[in-house]
Amino acid sequence: MTELVYLAKTSDAKTTSPSSLQWFKIYQDGLHSDGKWASDTVNANGGKYSFKIPSNIAAGQYLLRGETIGLHVASTYPVSQIHIEPCVQLNITGGGSANPTGVSFPGAYKGTDPGITLNIYYPVPTSYTFPGPAVYSG
Numbered sequence: 001m002t003e004l005v006y007l008a009k010t011s012d013a014k015t016t017s018p019s020s021l022q023w024f025k026i027y028q029d030g031l032h033s034d035g036k037w038a039s040d041t042v043n044a045n046g047g048k049y050s051f052k053i054p055s056n057i058a059a060g061q062y063l064l065r066g067e068t069i070g071l072h073v074a075s076t077y078p079v080s081q082i083h084i085e086p087c088v089q090l091n092i093t094g095g096g097s098a099n100p101t102g103v104s105f106p107g108a109y110k111g112t113d114p115g116i117t118l119n120i121y122y123p124v125p126t127s128y129t130f131p132g133p134a135v136y137s138g
Contacts, residue, residue, distance in 0.1 A: 001039035001072070002030040002115070002130065005051055006065040008102060013061040013089035022102030023065060024136045027051035030115075031128035039068070054138030056096040064088040065105070069131070075119035082109075100136040108132050 005028075008021035029038035029049065042049050066088075070081035109116055114129035 001037055002028065002069045002128070003038040003042065003049055004028045004067050004069070004130070004132070006067075006102070006105075007053070007057070007062050007090075008065070009058070009099065010061050010063055013063055013091075016063070018063060018065070018087055019105060021063065021104075023105060023108070024100040024102040025133050026053060026136055028130050028135055030130060031125060035124070037071075053090075053092065054096075054098070054136060055094065056098040056138040057092055057094075058097050058099050059093050059095075060091075062090045062092055064090055069115065071118055071120050074117055075121070080116050080118075096138075098136075098138060103133055 004025060006023040006025050008018070008023045010016040010021060029041070031037055032041075038049070064087065066085035068083040068085075070083060072081075074080035109131045111117060113131040115131040118125065118128070
C-alpha cells in the first residue's frame with residue numbers, strides 16, 4: 001500500500017467543505033527498492049510515518065488529508081481501496097508565501113490512472129507510478 005499526504009488552504013478550517021478546496025500533495029511513499037511497500041514501514045513503526053510541511057508555504061489555515069491506497073485487490077478496476085484519514089486542521093505560521101496549485105477531491109484520480117489499477121502479485125512490480133499530481137517540495 002501507498003501513503004500520500006495533501007494540504008489545502010482554507011479561510012476557515014472548521015467550516016469549509018473539503019470537496020470545495022484545491023489540494024496539493026506534500027508527501028508520497030510507495031514501493032521501495034527492496035520490494036517492500038510504504039505500508040510495511042508504517043506497520044513496522046506502529047502505524048506511524050512522518051513527513052515535512054514545505055517551509056515556504058504561506059501562513060494560514062489548512063486542512064491536511066492523509067490517504068492510503070490499498071493495492072492488494074487492485075488488479076482490475078474498480079477494486080483499489082482508497083482509505084482517507086480524517087482531515088486535520090492546521091494553522092501554519094512562518095514567513096512563506098507559496099500558494100501551490102492543487103487538485104479537487106473527488107475527481108483527482110481516474111480508475112485508469114497509473115497507481116490505481118495494478119497487479120502487485122504477478123508479475124511482481126519493480127516500480128510504482130503514483131496517481132495525482134507531483135509532490136510539491138517547495
